[in-house]
Amino acid sequence: MKSIIGITMGDPAGIGPEIAIKALAKEHIYEKCIPVIIGDAEPLKDANRFTSLNLKMNEISGINQAKGEFGTVDYLNLNLLSPGSWEYKKVSALAGKAAFNYVKKGIELALENKIHAVVTGPINKESINLAGYHYSGHTEIFADLTGTKDYAMMLASSSLKVVHVTTHVSMRKACDLITEERVFKVINLANDAMKMMGVENPRIAVAGLNAHSSENGLFGNEEATAIKPAIDRARQQGINADGPVPPDTVFVKALAGQYDIVVAMYHDQGHIPVKLTGFKLDLATKKYTSVSGINCTLGLPIIRTSVDHGTAFGKAGEGRANEESLVDAIEMAIRMAKVKFDLK
Template identity: 40%
Template sequence: MTESHLHPPLAVTLGDPAGIGPEITVRALTTLGAPPAVVLGHGAALERALALVAPGWRIQPVTGPETPAPENALRLIDTAPEQPAPAYGAVAAAAGQAAYDAIRAAIDLARAGRVAGIVTAPIHKEALSAAGVKFPGHTEMLATYGGAGKVAMMLANDEIRTVLVTIHVALRDAIEQADFPAQMDAIRLAHAGAKALGIAAPRVAVAGLNPHAGEGGLFGREEIEIISPAIEAARAEGIDASGPWPGDTVFMMARKGRFDVVVAQYHDQGLIPVKYMGLESGVNITLGLPFVRTSPDHGTAFDIAGQGVAEPDSMVTALRYAVQLAAARRVTEEA
């Protein structure tokens, strides 16, 4: 990893302390060349992870990211002080609450400009619900508390990128929510997100909602009545958007270099192609926020938590993207 001079540091949340979040965070941040970071989350869970995968390191409790990091120490803002580490692999309200509190604290730091961005380890939706948290995932929390008007989820790896029109909703609801304004928001954010990743003139492909992109209205009229007009409106704004393309071939075309980013209509349409290519290389980027946020493209992996075998590759990739995006944002702000 490069850009180790990053200042201010990144905020890294541990995610659900019963999952692999603490392990992969420790593995990633104790790697040579890891960027400066302050960890937010369950202190006892971080202590347990250090003993498991990096026994030569220790915790430095801090109240803010400005405190310098001692050698072989991870700075920690503890969001569950004096609480015992939860059982591995078990849904627990206390674990969900600790994860939620860490995210809220990280957002506050980012909005105040005290960290360069946020990298979030995986959370467990059932644990959040058990804690009384009404959000289904990170993206919805970030949208509510992050000071943004419109946000979108971009999933990316070294070969393809996708932005979602709708996110964590039932498929029945996704069809209703994929309206003209939602199409425009996703296309604009896809264009801006690709530019933030260094693509000067992004080529945005928009996937259809129905099989064969509706086949001229035979399999549905959303492409004719909603998606195509949004593409034309985006083109009128100077965005190189095209489609609607059939969802079963558009990612193949993007992988071959025809497009830089694909706008997918619903969660699984966009995430299956990225995840099929390997969880270790994927990263989730929240677009539209006034600060950088990335995360690994996988879940809490309760089945292997605590075994010391969780690979940190996706977390390392998320950190790398966060550094890249934070540096690009800084250049833009200073221009």
């Protein structure tokens, strides 16, 4: 049995429709799953045109109508956009409303067990807030609409996996949010996630917050008051957690294979190393030659993976967007669904 993967189209003014079409132009995707795009007909048809892929478009009204055949794009049309009603590269409440509702529909289908996982295309935070949906990103939308209290963001490239204790908050607030209880919960989420990926006994590195993990209190006390106690609790439960590991060496050790995943304390501590390993920029052409890596929300009752980049308004509608991250996200969703649902 193949997994059924719902792919939300993302902001129609960005590169979401384009990378969705390009991802489903790859035959190996259909060998592993039945992909269904959740979005609007007009942006998808336009992307099919300007990418010159000329795939067959199959509008369905229910997931059971999906053909799952290479060369045919199955999609649910939410009919939120009419021809010419949106504009590429532009922030708008209309596009924000559409993007939010694609995500909402994907969540509903997953909670109803009609799809095995949700893979999200990029949304624009300003657009969804203009539409009246006051969230800082996908992670918070999924947590709210699934009633999830304890969750975390995981980023993964081909060589590095990182889960975050805090994300979209100021550095000053992040320090206040790094508590023993929060760090302990994120260590558990990291352990569960790696097991869902087939790692039997995950090796988890927990990064320090301060330089040199505070040098025994010389540069701060968060390691002693929050991070180390959380690690000790996790170890008592049989979790293979190590740390606090100094932030300037923890990712070097993970890349060398010493750890399976790193628990990072704040947004940039985790994002920078993952993007350094997954993104490659050619200065001569000013184009990314690689946009590898995915975003995954841990702790949800459903599987959610995502691209690890934004809407890229600067290149939207031009046919030059890189679909690599979306392909990675689809493949990760397939992998996690196989374990969760015991698919063959």
